[in-house]
Amino acid sequence: xxxxxxxGGQLANRIYAFGHFIANSMEYGYPLFNPEFDExxxxxxxxxxxxxxxxxxxxxxxxxxxxxxxFSRLFRLWADITHQLFTRTPFYILYRQFKTYDKKNIIFxxxxxxxxxxxxxxxxxxxxxxxxxxxxxxxHADTIRRFFAPVEKYRLMVDExxxxxxxxxxxxxxxxxxxxxxxxYNGGIWYYPDEVYAEKMQQIQQQMMAKGKTCAxxxxxxxxxxxxxxxxxxxxxTGKRHFMVDLYGLAQCDGIIGPPSTFSQxxxxxxxxxxxxxxxxxxxxxxxxxxxxxxx
Numbered sequence: 001x002x003x004x005x006x007x008g009g010q011l012a013n014r015i016y017a018f019g020h021f022i023a024n025s026m027e028y029g030y031p032l033f034n035p036e037f038d039e040x041x042x043x044x045x046x047x048x049x050x051x052x053x054x055x056x057x058x059x060x061x062x063x064x065x066x067x068x069x070x071f072s073r074l075f076r077l078w079a080d081i082t083h084q085l086f087t088r089t090p091f092y093i094l095y096r097q098f099k100t101y102d103k104k105n106i107i108f109x110x111x112x113x114x115x116x117x118x119x120x121x122x123x124x125x126x127x128x129x130x131x132x133x134x135x136x137x138x139x140h141a142d143t144i145r146r147f148f149a150p151v152e153k154y155r156l157m158v159d160e161x162x163x164x165x166x167x168x169x170x171x172x173x174x175x176x177x178x179x180x181x182x183x184x185y186n187g188g189i190w191y192y193p194d195e196v197y198a199e200k201m202q203q204i205q206q207q208m209m210a211k212g213k214t215c216a217x218x219x220x221x222x223x224x225x226x227x228x229x230x231x232x233x234x235x236x237x238t239g240k241r242h243f244m245v246d247l248y249g250l251a252q253c254d255g256i257i258g259p260p261s262t263f264s265q266x267x268x269x270x271x272x273x274x275x276x277x278x279x280x281x282x283x284x285x286x287x288x289x290x291x292x293x294x295x296x
Contacts, residue, residue: 001031002119005076006098008129011040011243012262017129019144022057023136024110026143030119031056035071043154043244046147053143093118097128107132145270154244161245162252165237169216171208172237173287174250174267175201176258177221190259192281194229200257200278200285201234207286218253220246255287 002025008017018034025032037059041047047059061071087094095115101108110116110133118124137144150158165172175197182191201217208215216235219225222243227236241249250256250264251271258264260277268275274287 001033001122002124002126003075004032004034004036005125006127006129007036007076009262011247012266013129014040015148015266016262017131019148020110020132020134020137021126022052022055022144022147023140024116024119024133025057026055026140027133027136028116028120029056030116031058033058033061035059035061035075043151044147045149045151048151052147092123092125094125095127095131097126097131101128101130106130109133111135141269148270150244150248154242154248157242157245158248158252161241161249165216165218165249168235168237170213171215171255172218172253173201173204173215174218174220174253174256174258174264174273176250176256176261176264176267177219177223177225178259178261178263179221179223182259189280190261190278192259192278194226196278196281198230198234199281200283202231203285204255204257204287205234218249220250257285257287 002021004018004021006017008014014037018037021032021034032055034057037047041050041059046052050058050060052058087096095108097108100106108128108131110131115124149155162172177192177194177197179191182188185191205215214235216237218237220241224240225238227238230236247263247267248270250267251273253267253271253273256264256268256273256275257278260279264275264277267273274289276285276287278285
């Protein structure tokens, strides 16, 4: 049995980390318990029902989400205080990766034979961000997508948004304008001003016009966008929306652009939508083909 005892980042980070453990659990048949997904449990089909197609996977111990949150915090605190790196006891084994692999940006492969053996035969507690199973994530990709389908409330909101949006142009490009924490993250290298996004959108619009197609841009951001900073020739779809509507709206676009982020990467993976990262403000942007995205 594997118990995840680590929260890494926000929604998309948490989905990816959980998804890799799910794929590994499905492949090797061990029970998986992830109490650290607690605040996002109500948003997805599988987690809201705590049912994963009969696989021994769970996100809750109690009927009330509050009780699960209290449990996960106390459990994490207990492990942090009382245990050291790769602790082995008669009761459980602790794989604490964030003090070794994570800080060196090295992926821990969940297919490691010793880990799989421990997961199958003992109680394993995992702590860390870069714990991955790329092979089985790809193998079980469609099942993972199904587990993380939005609940009906958000599906209907996304369908309403995209139904209206797709009437605006031949091609819809999702634009993830990441602000907020990106002001400091990685030295602020991907915290782009509106002028940069406007330039990239104009590049795409020109490419679409050369193909005889009209283009509109679905703007998704964690901050309010000043549309006066963008050319009136750009057709922008803006508005204050729930993060689930933004995330799964991006997944229904014809292409996605934005700075490196697991948010846009999950949307690309879920909807099999081409994703183009803006690695620098000097980049020339083109929408290519979808590439399987399983590594945040």
